[in-house]
Amino acid sequence: MPAGGITFHGVCKTFSGRGKTIEALRDFTLSCPSGSFTAIIGPSGCGKSTAMRVALGLEGADKGAVLIEDREPLDATRAGLTGVAFQDAALLPWRSVRENVEVPLEVLKKKVRDFAPDVQHLIELVGLKGYENALPGELSGGMRQRVAIARALVTRPRVLFMDEPFGALDQILRRQMNFELQRIWQESQATAFLVTHGIDEAVFLADRIAVMSANPGRLAVVIDVPFERPRKPELFSDPAFHALCDKVAEVLHGGQ
Amino acid sequence: MAGSKQWAVPLRNIAILLLIWEVVGRLDLIADGALPGISEILIGLWNDRSDYPLHVWETLKASGLGFVIGNLLGVVAGVFFVLIPMSLRVFRGLNIAIFALPPIAIAPILSLTLSGLTPRVVLAALGCYFVTMTATVIGLSQSDSRAADLIRVYGGGNWLIMRMVQFRSALPSILSGLRVAAPNAVLGAILAEFGGGGRWGLGAYLLGSLGRAEPERLWGIGVVATLIAGLAYGVFALMSHRFVGASRAVTMNMSVPEKAGDGSSSPVSSLLAGAMAVLLPFLFWWAFIRLLEVPAMISKTPIGVVEYLFFSPAAQSAQERLIAALWETLPITGVGLVCGLSFAFALAISSRLFPGFLRAFMPVALVTQTMPLVALTPLLVLLLGRGTSLTLWVTISVTFFPAFVILAQGISMVPRATRELAMAYGASAWQELRIITVPASMPYLFAATRLTVPRALLGVMIAEWLATGKGLGNLLNQSRGYMDYGMIWTVAALSVILAVVFYQLVVVVERRVLQRMGMSTAE
Numbered sequence: 001m002p003a004g005g006i007t008f009h010g011v012c013k014t015f016s017g018r019g020k021t022i023e024a025l026r027d028f029t030l031s032c033p034s035g036s037f038t039a040i041i042g043p044s045g046c047g048k049s050t051a052m053r054v055a056l057g058l059e060g061a062d063k064g065a066v067l068i069e070d071r072e073p074l075d076a077t078r079a080g081l082t083g084v085a086f087q088d089a090a091l092l093p094w095r096s097v098r099e100n101v102e103v104p105l106e107v108l109k110k111k112v113r114d115f116a117p118d119v120q121h122l123i124e125l126v127g128l129k130g131y132e133n134a135l136p137g138e139l140s141g142g143m144r145q146r147v148a149i150a151r152a153l154v155t156r157p158r159v160l161f162m163d164e165p166f167g168a169l170d171q172i173l174r175r176q177m178n179f180e181l182q183r184i185w186q187e188s189q190a191t192a193f194l195v196t197h198g199i200d201e202a203v204f205l206a207d208r209i210a211v212m213s214a215n216p217g218r219l220a221v222v223i224d225v226p227f228e229r230p231r232k233p234e235l236f237s238d239p240a241f242h243a244l245c246d247k248v249a250e251v252l253h254g255g256q
Numbered sequence: 257m258a259g260s261k262q263w264a265v266p267l268r269n270i271a272i273l274l275l276i277w278e279v280v281g282r283l284d285l286i287a288d289g290a291l292p293g294i295s296e297i298l299i300g301l302w303n304d305r306s307d308y309p310l311h312v313w314e315t316l317k318a319s320g321l322g323f324v325i326g327n328l329l330g331v332v333a334g335v336f337f338v339l340i341p342m343s344l345r346v347f348r349g350l351n352i353a354i355f356a357l358p359p360i361a362i363a364p365i366l367s368l369t370l371s372g373l374t375p376r377v378v379l380a381a382l383g384c385y386f387v388t389m390t391a392t393v394i395g396l397s398q399s400d401s402r403a404a405d406l407i408r409v410y411g412g413g414n415w416l417i418m419r420m421v422q423f424r425s426a427l428p429s430i431l432s433g434l435r436v437a438a439p440n441a442v443l444g445a446i447l448a449e450f451g452g453g454g455r456w457g458l459g460a461y462l463l464g465s466l467g468r469a470e471p472e473r474l475w476g477i478g479v480v481a482t483l484i485a486g487l488a489y490g491v492f493a494l495m496s497h498r499f500v501g502a503s504r505a506v507t508m509n510m511s512v513p514e515k516a517g518d519g520s521s522s523p524v525s526s527l528l529a530g531a532m533a534v535l536l537p538f539l540f541w542w543a544f545i546r547l548l549e550v551p552a553m554i555s556k557t558p559i560g561v562v563e564y565l566f567f568s569p570a571a572q573s574a575q576e577r578l579i580a581a582l583w584e585t586l587p588i589t590g591v592g593l594v595c596g597l598s599f600a601f602a603l604a605i606s607s608r609l610f611p612g613f614l615r616a617f618m619p620v621a622l623v624t625q626t627m628p629l630v631a632l633t634p635l636l637v638l639l640l641g642r643g644t645s646l647t648l649w650v651t652i653s654v655t656f657f658p659a660f661v662i663l664a665q666g667i668s669m670v671p672r673a674t675r676e677l678a679m680a681y682g683a684s685a686w687q688e689l690r691i692i693t694v695p696a697s698m699p700y701l702f703a704a705t706r707l708t709v710p711r712a713l714l715g716v717m718i719a720e721w722l723a724t725g726k727g728l729g730n731l732l733n734q735s736r737g738y739m740d741y742g743m744i745w746t747v748a749a750l751s752v753i754l755a756v757v758f759y760q761l762v763v764v765v766e767r768r769v770l771q772r773m774g775m776s777t778a779e
Binding site: 056057058074077078080082084086087088090091092093094103104106107108155 | 400402403405406407408409410411412416420421424425
């Protein structure tokens with residue numbers, strides 16, 4: 001059934017290291033409807049990042065398949081349908097903010113000049129107006145992460161992948177960035193796929209939370225998040241918010 | 257303020273050193289005037305001023321050309337090895353051979369088979385190739401793997417990653433490779449001038465001045481050679497300093513670098529690669545001779561050498577001479593290496609206790625890195641005579657300084673928090689050394705050993721050739737005089753094989769020990 005968004009169908013992936021084999025994903029099935037925001041959470045080594053890497057075509061699946069907007073991963077990435085922000089900003093240190101945002105355009109062989117207004121708009125959207133020509137080394141951690149978000153959005157992706165994009169930030173900055181990410185994502189209307197360690201981050205941002213368990217990495221349960229959008233920072237102190245966080249934590253720690 | 261002070265201390269120390277040198281030299285206190293005062297050396301330089309331009313020009317021409325060719329090859333090979341990881345294994349034997357070969361051993365071969373400027377250019381290029389190739393491979397493969405993922409996610413291939421990420425981020429590493437390669441090119445050219453005859457070039461000038469009782473001239477040549485090498489080093493040091501600023505990674509890349517073909521290739525193909533690695537150097541040797549079409553009498557293929565050494569009428573005498581020479585060369589190489597390394601280790605470790613000493617000594621140690629050691633030997637002959645102690649001191653001095661630089665820099669990289677942890681529990685400076693600094697410096701001790709093993713052999717052979725009249729170096733020199741081509745090729749091949757075997761031994765021990773200690777090798 002053509003549904004758009006992201007669908008994982010029975011994906012298996014095993015890594016063999018020195019004499020050991022690690023089952024990173026076993027029969028992983030999940031579908032993220034078009035335009036939805038899915039957070040994926042689980043203990044270290046449960047295969048969350050692997051799921052994302054398979055979806056991006058960085059790793060091949062041993063079994064099963066992933067479809068992005070009803071296309072093969074490599075097909076979709078080459079068509080510029082995806083945007084990605086990694087765990088760490090991964091900026092090229094010798095390129096300015098603007099040039100870093102333009103990297104995906106260059107790889108996709110687009111005329112960078114045609115996108116100049118888009119790039120400028122994105123830099124403003126993530127609140128970096130005035131820093132267009134700064135080098136990453138001159139920015140703070142939060143600012144670098146925002147460059148990475150702008151870069152992920154520059155191709156106007158249909159699907160946006162994020163692997164702990166705020167993992168390196170402190171709690172205060174992180175909440176601020178969560179709030180901004182919601183705004184940016186709503187404006188982009190893309191399907192979002194967020195890999196995270198932070199329970200509150202997942203509950204605040206996502207429509208649905210996919211909880212995973214480790215050894216072997218598999219999907220434990222999917223929890224729906226009912227809160228209205230746009231969600232406000234006050235939500236962080238709402239009792240209902242905490243109740244849902246506790247529920248996610250229970251599934252995580254109970255290892256159900 | 258702090259910046260100017262940093263410069264002032266070493267400058268002051270160097271000034272004091274020069275002053276002592278001048279006084280001692282003027283008063284002829286050392287070895288009956290074998291160490292002239294600085295002013296005397298300068299006067300000597302002025303008196304010989306008409307000789308220098310042509311000699312210097314010849315050396316510059318050969319080393320400059322060799323520098324360009326060797327580095328081009330190095331960068332191209334480095335890119336190739338990174339794009340096709342398997343090839344790194346196939347070429348491993350050849351790469352180690354090029355790194356470890358004592359240039360003095362193949363200088364006579366090159367001048368037998370090539371003509372004109374070519375042997376000098378080839379030897380200079382060989383001195384550059386390995387350094388730059390390694391720097392390129394390390395620089396390219398240490399580039400940010402997350403940035404490479406980013407390019408791949410948008411459908412970019414290996415070539416695009418190379419162009420957009422890896423090459424640019426490898427630039428500082430490549431430039432620092434060029435920095436080390438520059439003095440190597442000068443050394444290679446001078447060694448070839450030495451072993452190849454010819455009228456012009458600093459090496460030829462040095463050789464011609466050896467027999468004369470003019471210490472000022474030998475020192476003058478040494479100073480000029482060091483200046484050329486030092487200037488070349490300085491230019492690239494400055495360039496790499498400028499570049500490093502923009503491309504230092506903003507955050508630490510924590511992902512484990514992928515090992516080339518680790519576990520992914522079948523045992524058959526890795527066996528094949530290993531066999532190729534051993535065979536390739538010999539194939540190159542054979543192809544070199546075939547392509548040049550040198551008469552068979554002068555040039556020996558690998559088979560020719562085996563024939564000469566085992567089946568020819570002269571085989572028995574050749575074997576005896578070779579074994580006698582080995583017995584003279586090997587022990588002193590070992591002793592010199594161990595002494596040089598131990599001095600370096602002791603000094604680097606104790607410099608931890610006296611940081612002021614390190615700051616004062618490091619610039620001196622760095623200057624000696626650019627000093628062409630062939631120019632150093634005649635000076636040591638002047639000071640020490642032509643006995644065994646000369647060989648020992650040459651060997652120690654060529655191993656000590658590079659080992660010290662690696663060790664001191666390695667030890668300075670031990671994280672401060674680790675040391676402070678020991679201090680926080682009231683450890684004395686000695687305890688801290690024993691528990692933390694010494695074990696932490698093991699990777700650098702091995703790296704230093706790997707680097708200096710071939711240098712030790714080279715140092716011994718140069719001393720034997722120039723001064724003591726013993727061992728492999730002398731056998732090579734003598735065979736040149738007797739036109740005993742079989743022996744020239746045999747000694748050259750044997751010394752390259754010895755250097756490779758020693759190197760490989762160190763690598764094996766290093767892997768075992770570091771694996772047990774849970775550490776990884778230092779580059």
